[in-house]
Amino acid sequence: MSTVEIPQEHGAQIPSSSDLSPQVLYDKCLALASNLWWSWHPEVINLFRDLDPNRWRQLDHNPIALLREFSPQRLAVRAEEMVLYSRINHAYRRLKEYVAHSQSWGSTHANVLGANPVAYFSAEFGMHESMPIYSGGLGVLSGDHVKSASDLGVPLIGIGLFYDQGYFKQHLDTHGYQNEEYLDTKVENLPLTPARSPDGNDLTVEIETRNETLFAKVWLVRVGRVQLYLLDCDVEGNSPQDRQLTSRLYGGDERTRIRQELVLSVGGVRALKALQITPGVYHLNEGHSAFAPLEVIRERMHDDGLCFDDAVRDVAQQTVFTTHTPVPAGHDRFDGVLVEEHLGPLRDQLGISFDQLMGLGRVEPQNDTETFCMTVVGLKLSRKANAVSSLHGKVSRRMWAHIWPWRVEEEIPIGHITNGVHIPTWLAWQMKQLYDRNFPSEWMRRMGEPELWKNIHQVDPGELWETHNGLKNLLLEFVRRRVTRQTQRRGESDQIIETSRHLLDPNVLTIGFGRRFATYKRATLLLSDLDRFRSLLTHPSRPIQLIFAGKAHPRDEPGKKLIQEIANTRHDSHFQDRIVFLEDYDINVCRHLIQGVDVWLNNPRRPLEASGTSGQKAVLNGALNLSVRDGWWAEAYDGANGFSIGNGRHHVDDKITDQREASSLYHVLEHQVIPMFYDRDIDGLPQQWIKYMMNSISTLAWRFSAHRMVMDYATTCYVPAAGGLSCDMHRI
Ligand SMILES: *Cc1c(COP(=O)(O)O)cnc(C)c1O
Numbered sequence: 001m002s003t004v005e006i007p008q009e010h011g012a013q014i015p016s017s018s019d020l021s022p023q024v025l026y027d028k029c030l031a032l033a034s035n036l037w038w039s040w041h042p043e044v045i046n047l048f049r050d051l052d053p054n055r056w057r058q059l060d061h062n063p064i065a066l067l068r069e070f071s072p073q074r075l076a077v078r079a080e081e082m083v084l085y086s087r088i089n090h091a092y093r094r095l096k097e098y099v100a101h102s103q104s105w106g107s108t109h110a111n112v113l114g115a116n117p118v119a120y121f122s123a124e125f126g127m128h129e130s131m132p133i134y135s136g137g138l139g140v141l142s143g144d145h146v147k148s149a150s151d152l153g154v155p156l157i158g159i160g161l162f163y164d165q166g167y168f169k170q171h172l173d174t175h176g177y178q179n180e181e182y183l184d185t186k187v188e189n190l191p192l193t194p195a196r197s198p199d200g201n202d203l204t205v206e207i208e209t210r211n212e213t214l215f216a217k218v219w220l221v222r223v224g225r226v227q228l229y230l231l232d233c234d235v236e237g238n239s240p241q242d243r244q245l246t247s248r249l250y251g252g253d254e255r256t257r258i259r260q261e262l263v264l265s266v267g268g269v270r271a272l273k274a275l276q277i278t279p280g281v282y283h284l285n286e287g288h289s290a291f292a293p294l295e296v297i298r299e300r301m302h303d304d305g306l307c308f309d310d311a312v313r314d315v316a317q318q319t320v321f322t323t324h325t326p327v328p329a330g331h332d333r334f335d336g337v338l339v340e341e342h343l344g345p346l347r348d349q350l351g352i353s354f355d356q357l358m359g360l361g362r363v364e365p366q367n368d369t370e371t372f373c374m375t376v377v378g379l380k381l382s383r384k385a386n387a388v389s390s391l392h393g394k395v396s397r398r399m400w401a402h403i404w405p406w407r408v409e410e411e412i413p414i415g416h417i418t419n420g421v422h423i424p425t426w427l428a429w430q431m432k433q434l435y436d437r438n439f440p441s442e443w444m445r446r447m448g449e450p451e452l453w454k455n456i457h458q459v460d461p462g463e464l465w466e467t468h469n470g471l472k473n474l475l476l477e478f479v480r481r482r483v484t485r486q487t488q489r490r491g492e493s494d495q496i497i498e499t500s501r502h503l504l505d506p507n508v509l510t511i512g513f514g515r516r517f518a519t520y521k522r523a524t525l526l527l528s529d530l531d532r533f534r535s536l537l538t539h540p541s542r543p544i545q546l547i548f549a550g551k552a553h554p555r556d557e558p559g560k561k562l563i564q565e566i567a568n569t570r571h572d573s574h575f576q577d578r579i580v581f582l583e584d585y586d587i588n589v590c591r592h593l594i595q596g597v598d599v600w601l602n603n604p605r606r607p608l609e610a611s612g613t614s615g616q617k618a619v620l621n622g623a624l625n626l627s628v629r630d631g632w633w634a635e636a637y638d639g640a641n642g643f644s645i646g647n648g649r650h651h652v653d654d655k656i657t658d659q660r661e662a663s664s665l666y667h668v669l670e671h672q673v674i675p676m677f678y679d680r681d682i683d684g685l686p687q688q689w690i691k692y693m694m695n696s697i698s699t700l701a702w703r704f705s706a707h708r709m710v711m712d713y714a715t716t717c718y719v720p721a722a723g724g725l726s727c728d729m730h731r732i
Pocket residue numbers: 135136137138140514515516585586587590591611612613614615617
């Protein structure tokens with residue numbers, strides 16, 4: 001009999017026998033859909049797709065929404081037709097085994113977290129396209145962190161917000177201008193269940209401000225072995241306006257923002273308390289949750305009778321802070337009035353003055369002209385802070401040196417752990433099969449080992465090239481389907497719609513660029529010399545083609561202008577339809593792009609890209625990176641595993657840097673990338689290119705994986721922080 005509890009809507013026990021009544025079959029599918037574990041297991045994804053491939057696509061690959069369209073009887077008929085019974089049984093058994101398995105990397109290396117897990121706070125979680133509670137890199141990173149913690153068995157609880165409208169859907173109008181559309185996400189279509197307190201009631205937390213009490217209900221999402229709790233202000237008790245507080249991600253003004261961050265931080269800590277979870281470590285992923293330590297300090301003072309200073313010291317011992325941006329404007333700052341309104345009641349209980357509180361958020365505590373900065377609080381109230389790449393570490397130490405004016409720059413207490421990606425999430429199924437055929441059978445359990453990835457050099461070059469080209473063709477089909485839909489929606493002419501159906505050529509070197517359209521990412525760098533660009537696109541024997549995608553923040557007009565500039569190239573016949581803009585960049589679009597392009601282009605203005613992760617996803621699938629040596633690429637590039645734009649330096653004048661790097665970009669394309677791609681042997685294989693693909697996979701896949709990242713966090717941050725707790729408890 002099954003002993004592992006898997007959440008289902010009906011709460012029914014599922015018999016484990018192989019005799020499947022329609023209801024049992026349905027319940028098993030629902031149990032699979034109710035744990036996001038399915039989202040990184042291709043065999044389960046394929047199972048859902050096979051139930052109804054068209055609806056699967058139309059429903060954003062959402063298995064709960066799909067199952068809700070089936071009755072148990074219809075599901076049984078379909079399972080019979082498609083011979084799905086044993087696949088469903090098998091998947092269900094694997095999920096149960098996965099959740100129950102207790103021998104793991106974490107049980108050996110992070111055992112101390114068993115009773116007191118890590119509480120991982122993040123304003124966004126990018127788990128899957130069907131759950132739009134993320135906007136970009138930060139969210140996807142949190143999602144990958146949680147999934148790797150689950151796979152490794154590192155005890156961790158996620159804390160975030162539930163945005164019922166999430167991030168926006170992007171559509172371009174006929175002028176190429178971005179429009180935003182917000183859609184309500186139906187809770188009943190998501191793997192959310194109300195979190196229950198130990199007494200069995202639905203959980204609601206309260207946070208008082210100077211003016212009112214805010215209420216938030218708590219949802220539970222299962223991500224493999226990890227529990228993710230999401231707070232949601234759309235509950236009775238809140239004013240109509242506050243019911244919308246957590247509707248949108250980064251949608252509101254500063255007041256909305258501080259309230260969201262209050263709910264995430266203080267509400268999150270209270271939710272943990274109500275759930276009787278006592279974290280051993282608090283990990284603040286970016287400054288949004290930096291109020292959390294203040295609430296933990298209040299708890300310690302109240303529960304253990306500590307004075308403020310002792311509680312600060314103890315809580316900081318348990319707190320780990322990750323900073324994510326070297327862009328000064330990217331750090332949240334609030335004025336004193338907003339801080340007092342929202343933190344006032346907490347401040348009273350901490351027994352500190354307004355000036356003391358503000359001082360915690362200031363580089364110079366006594367400086368009245370400074371606002372309250374969330375990053376500064378995070379840095380001051382943590383035992384250990386880290387940036388997300390080596391170069392970002394250096395930049396961050398310089399940026400925040402004034403907090404510790406008595407220290408030399410090297411001794412500023414900010415280290416780095418370079419970001420990585422969750423391999424099972426981003427690896428194409430076809431590439432996984434190639435690795436399955438050529439790597440030792442248990443390779444998925446050894447993904448963090450450099451030796452393992454050297455096996456790629458034994459793979460037949462033709463096999464790797466064929467696999468890549470298969471994926472490239474799938475990408476082009478996806479692009480044509482999407483662009484056709486875009487043009488139809490805009491009501492464009494039949495001729496344009498017809499052209500969309502045949503866009504792009506699988507034999508042409510294909511370059512992808514997909515990311516947020518923040519201006520520092522310089523999406524249009526390649527367009528800076530239009531004549532030179534045009535001759536690259538339309539070269540008679542060695543042309544290139546480009547696929548762009550990305551959203552600009554709704555209030556970022558310069559970012560929207562860049563999108564427009566790219567989108568409007570399609571009206572210029574000189575470009576011969578070799579540039580495509582795909583609308584509505586999200587996890588799904590990203591996955592198609594990084595799995596199918598030949599080259600992944602990244603040209604941010606150095607050193608503003610803290611890490612970047614999309615290029616790491618491309619590595620796994622055999623694409624080559626062409627990137628400025630910024631973020632992760634500054635430490636990844638070795639001269640034979642991809643291509644470098646510029647020389648890893650930058651000029652103080654942005655204009656000059658931009659000019660030099662544009663010219664370097666053209667030069668590298670003309671003299672390295674394009675010749676290497678089109679240099680074929682008698683079998684049509686680009687031998688040198690394939691060698692680079694293999695070098696890229698063998699030197700980078702393990703290093704820039706989320707498994708390596710989470711292991712680094714566990715050994716260098718979590719375990720020492722949790723150890724600090726047990727010492728303190730001895731003292732008490
Ligand atoms: C991976 C990913 C990102 C991160 O992109 P970078 O620009 O490389 O940091 C952003 N958005 C989505 C949807 C992603 O999947």
